[in-house]
Amino acid sequence: MAKQESNVSRVYEELRQMAADFAFMPDQRINESELSKRLGASRTPLREALNQLVAEGFLTFQNNRGFFCRSLTPKYIQDLYEARVAVETEALRLSVRRAEDSEIAELGAYLEQTEAEYETADDPEARLGMDETFHMRLVRLSGNSELERALRSLNDRIRYIRLIDLKRMHDKAATRVPGELSAHSRILMALAGRDAEAAEAAMRGHIEKRREAATEAVRIAFSQLYVPHD
Amino acid sequence: MAKQESNVSRVYEELRQMAADFAFMPDQRINESELSKRLGASRTPLREALNQLVAEGFLTFQNNRGFFCRSLTPKYIQDLYEARVAVETEALRLSVRRAEDSEIAELGAYLEQTEAEYETADDPEARLGMDETFHMRLVRLSGNSELERALRSLNDRIRYIRLIDLKRMHDKAATRVPGELSAHSRILMALAGRDAEAAEAAMRGHIEKRREAATEAVRIAFSQLYVPHD
DNA sequence: GCGTTCAGAATTGTATACAGTTTAGAATGC
DNA sequence: GCATTCTAAACTGTATACAATTCTGAACGC
Structure with missing residues (x-):
């Protein structure tokens, strides 16, 4: 059976x-x-x-x-993003101390490999997959399974919102200055340089920026999809 | 039915x-x-x-x-404590920005009220309850339900270890200098003064100290209770 | 002895039945 | 009309039955 x-x-x-x-x-x-x-x-x-x-x-x-x-209120979305900050910044701090240079290099290779795809990918779900994979692998460098578990749960619950966010970002992607470093690269370089402060600041800034964009995306999604109860 | x-x-x-x-x-x-x-x-x-x-x-x-x-390996305990640091330090940062003075004062009153009991309580479970309540209330000041949920889960899973730790600490409690501020007080005062850096540092130090003690307690508990598989 | 094989006992996996509760809608009174 | 009451249908809560799997230990061959 x-x-x-x-x-x-x-x-x-x-x-x-x-x-x-x-x-x-x-x-x-x-x-x-x-x-x-x-x-x-x-x-x-x-x-x-x-x-x-x-x-x-x-x-x-x-x-x-x-x-x-579960109903999706703006407050709930914000809570999830703030929890992501908590998990990912602490994981980064631990990774600065623990991750092997080779592991960081591997993730860097992944980033480089996907970054070209990322720019050209039309499918927002493919981009979301790459984005989630990067963040998951980054947290995994900390060696902490609980932080990994927590991020997985947060990601799953936030996925739909991020999808909307990424769709909107895609439309504006062409405006990014070519030579500019991606947020992910900045984080990884700070990690490689074992600069906890810089890495944490980059991560914090990155998620905060995405949270703001997501909040806006949620506002739009709300008006398109349904009217929440509060 | x-x-x-x-x-x-x-x-x-x-x-x-x-x-x-x-x-x-x-x-x-x-x-x-x-x-x-x-x-x-x-x-x-x-x-x-x-x-x-x-x-x-x-x-x-x-x-x-x-x-x-679930088997309780030292690695697992460490992961839980590190996750606690992630949750509690971020909650503290948020609380510095958001908590009302009156809310902080209320928690301070709770701390003062329990601190006397805490010193004299013979029952380690009572002390654990006070300790957990303080940390939960502190996280609640951040207004973030996800962080609250995360800490609750971590606390429940770590409870037995903390109990062992607190039992041992109780035996040495008399050695604490009377005028010295408790770790909890230090954290709360930094919060009241809206000093995010100091509050985070105090929290980090507090949990780290407890983690070290707990690791030792776990070592003892392991040898007394059972032999883990790895 | 020591590993293998093989019943049968114990345990898990899930469909189903039925009790209890909630929900929806008709009937009623005002 | 509008609120209220009542009845039937829909749905959830859980005990139970039985199929499938795993476990145990005795019998066997070497």
Whole structure:
């Protein structure tokens, strides 16, 4: 009956993807029977997966009323970005002390390799993937699994917003001065130079800039998608 | 059948408490049938609660083999403490900008009120409660729910270690010079003075000191309790 | 002894049934 | 009309049953 990979984890991954892709509208109640039919599983494993997503902050739960998609308020978005700052700046501090030169060089190679693609990629999802991968790899250099876990959760919950943000940024990408260093490069160079202060400042500035852009993007997304409750 | 508070959440809270109290030995396999009997619920709600705990990092799960208590390696403890630094220092930065003077004063009053108790309390759990409450309230001053959620999860997972640490500290408490400011007071005073640098430095030093003590405590706990696998 | 094989016992995985609660909408009174 | 009450349908909460897998330990060959 159960295969190599369990049904719960498959359902969990699908739900996570659905949540990140906004398959559920904010505040929408989730119908277990219908969803279980759609995912080809019974309610038992579905509810186990849903409970995991509640614990991770994707969904909420009300007793006897069921599971709800979490509403996306501007405050919540801001909280997520601030938590990202907390995780990524501390990870950077640790990486300055711990990361091997070779590891930093590898990430630099990845950055160089993807940067050309990044500029030309029309697909915002591809760009988002590269962006997330860079940040995840950067945090991984700290060697701290908890920070890595935290960033993964934050990224997943923030993905839809970042997608909107990146789409908008793409339209303006041509305006970037060619010789100018990308924010990612600046961060990585500071790390390579073991300059914790500069690295942290670059990271802080980078995320803050993206948060501001995302806030604007959220404002637009809100007006296009739905009206939040508060 | 279902009451005001759901069975799942009751089971969840009990399991969380059990995990924090080390009712499960690290790497121990959790027998669902037995546990469900003990908690007075069937396996269905039990497994829903267990899945939440997996998502939060208390337990691990292997397909077709079930749930396991997470093993407590020194590396894991260190990761948790470093994550605490990330969360608490960033929260402090935000609080310096955002917290009202009155809120800071309230927390100061709490600190003053508990500090006397703290010195004389024989019960290490009472001291741990006061310590956790202070840190949670401090993070709450930042107004960021995600950081609050993150600290709660970290605290719960680290609780047993902190308890051991506080027990040892209690034995040496008499050596503290009476006029000396407590670490908590130093942090709060820096916050009240809106000095982000000083507040962060104080927090960093405080947690780092506790981490070192906890590492030592863990070393002792390890040798007393069990032999970890790596 | 020591590794292998193989029942059967124990345990997990999930579908299903049904109890209990909430929700929606019709019927009613004003 | 509009609020209220009531009834049926829809949905959630959980116990249970049984299939699939893993585990245990005894029997066996070497």
